[in-house]
Amino acid sequence: xxxxxxxPSNKVTEKGKDVELRCDPISGHTALYWYRQSLGQGLEFLIxxxxxxxxxxSGLPSDRFSAERTGGSVSTLTIQxxxxxxxxxxxxxxxxxxxxxGGYNEQFFGPGTRLTVL
Amino acid sequence: xxxxxxxDSHVSVSEGTPVLLRCNYSSSYSPSxxxxxxxxxxxxxxxxxxxxxxxxxxxxxxxxxxxxxxxxSFHLTKPSAHMSxxxxxxxxxxxxxxxxxxxxGKGTTLSVSS
Numbered sequence: 281x282x283x284x285x286x287x288p289s290n291k292v293t294e295k296g297k298d299v300e301l302r303c304d305p306i307s308g309h310t311a312l313y314w315y316r317q318s319l320g321q322g323l324e325f326l327i328x329x330x331x332x333x334x335x336x337x338s339g340l341p342s343d344r345f346s347a348e349r350t351g352g353s354v355s356t357l358t359i360q361x362x363x364x365x366x367x368x369x370x371x372x373x374x375x376x377x378x379x380x381x382g383g384y385n386e387q388f389f390g391p392g393t394r395l396t397v398l
Numbered sequence: 399x400x401x402x403x404x405x406d407s408h409v410s411v412s413e414g415t416p417v418l419l420r421c422n423y424s425s426s427y428s429p430s431x432x433x434x435x436x437x438x439x440x441x442x443x444x445x446x447x448x449x450x451x452x453x454x455x456x457x458x459x460x461x462x463x464x465x466x467x468x469x470x471s472f473h474l475t476k477p478s479a480h481m482s483x484x485x486x487x488x489x490x491x492x493x494x495x496x497x498x499x500x501x502x503g504k505g506t507t508l509s510v511s512s
Contacts, residue, residue: 283441313500322488322502322505323500323502324502325493325500336499371441373442387444387500389443390441392441
């Protein structure tokens with residue numbers, strides 16, 4: 281079946297502009313995650329959505345970053361007033377969520393969106 | 399707090415020789431640990447996971463990792479490297495007991511020469 285898809289695959293923008301990145305999770309996956317992969321920094325967790333619960337926003341680096349997930353499926357990550365340090369690959373992942381204590385469900389990653397802020 | 403440290407940023411091996419990618423972790427509770435692989439221009443893929451069952455975990459493509467609590471290590475090994483193993487490898491710890499947030503190491507780039 282289809283995996284996690286992300287669009288666009290590449291985005292070049294000018295400093296100060298707003299950008300929207302889209303993620304389509306695997307159908308039926310209730311959990312959705314956003315990560316950022318910066319050169320030399322590894323991956324960092326940004327935000328997590330699970331069903332209708334309030335999202336875990338603990339990883340968002342500033343209030344310029346926000347995300348929403350409409351209808352429990354597609355998610356959009358928005359970066360306002362982009363800065364050059366926002367340049368990175370933004371990765372989305374989705375998973376089922378185990379109902380068993382101590383259980384774990386694999387996160388499936390999309391191919392990412394490469395954002396370049398000039 | 400949870401953290402992982404990948405001890406080598408780059409490892410080079412010859413085809414057919416063993417692979418060892420080192421990872422140490424820090425955790426305030428019994429951790430869930432993973433190794434992910436990222437091939438060039440491809441998405442991240444789970445290689446294997448440890449979630450408090452057997453300490454020796456077998457993954458895809460002949461990789462395995464051993465959880466050693468006394469050494470706080472979770473090193474990734476493979477007996478014989480193949481050219482297709484060339485990729486970036488990430489050691490990952492779950493940031494919480496529910497496994498809903500992952501903390502990635504900085505990655506180890508594995509190069510395989512013929």
